[in-house]
Amino acid sequence: VISGHMDGSIYRFYFDDGTGSSPSQAKLAHHPVVPYALAWGEAIAAAGNDCKIVFYDRFGSQLQHFAYPMGDEKEFTCAQFN
Numbered sequence: 001v002i003s004g005h006m007d008g009s010i011y012r013f014y015f016d017d018g019t020g021s022s023p024s025q026a027k028l029a030h031h032p033v034v035p036y037a038l039a040w041g042e043a044i045a046a047a048g049n050d051c052k053i054v055f056y057d058r059f060g061s062q063l064q065h066f067a068y069p070m071g072d073e074k075e076f077t078c079a080q081f082n
Contacts, residue, residue: 002028002044004035010046010056029060041081049075 001013012028014021033048043055043063051068053076 002038002040004031004038004046006034008032008034010035010038010044010060012058027060028058029056029062037076037079039079039081045079045081047076047079051075 001015003011003013005011008031009027010029010031011025013023013025015023028044029046031046031048031054032052033050035046035048037045037047037053039045043057045053045055047053051070051074052065053068054065055063057063
């Protein structure tokens with residue numbers, strides 16, 4: 001599970017999967033704006049009100065980013081992986 005916070009922090013949470021491993025959490029990355037849109041598939045996609053989408057790997061390193069022109073689109077509010 002991942003969660004985004006008002007300060008731009010993105011945290012990753014692991015829970016007990018039945019194999020005896022203990023739950024853990026760690027700060028994964030710091031996004032430049034509040035990451036309103038978060039999704040985790042092959043990579044972690046984070047986007048907010050700056051019209052940019054950033055992809056992070058599972059360790060928090062930036063893989064790729066896309067910047068969209070600020071026209072009619074104001075911000076990203078949801079994300080989905082298939």
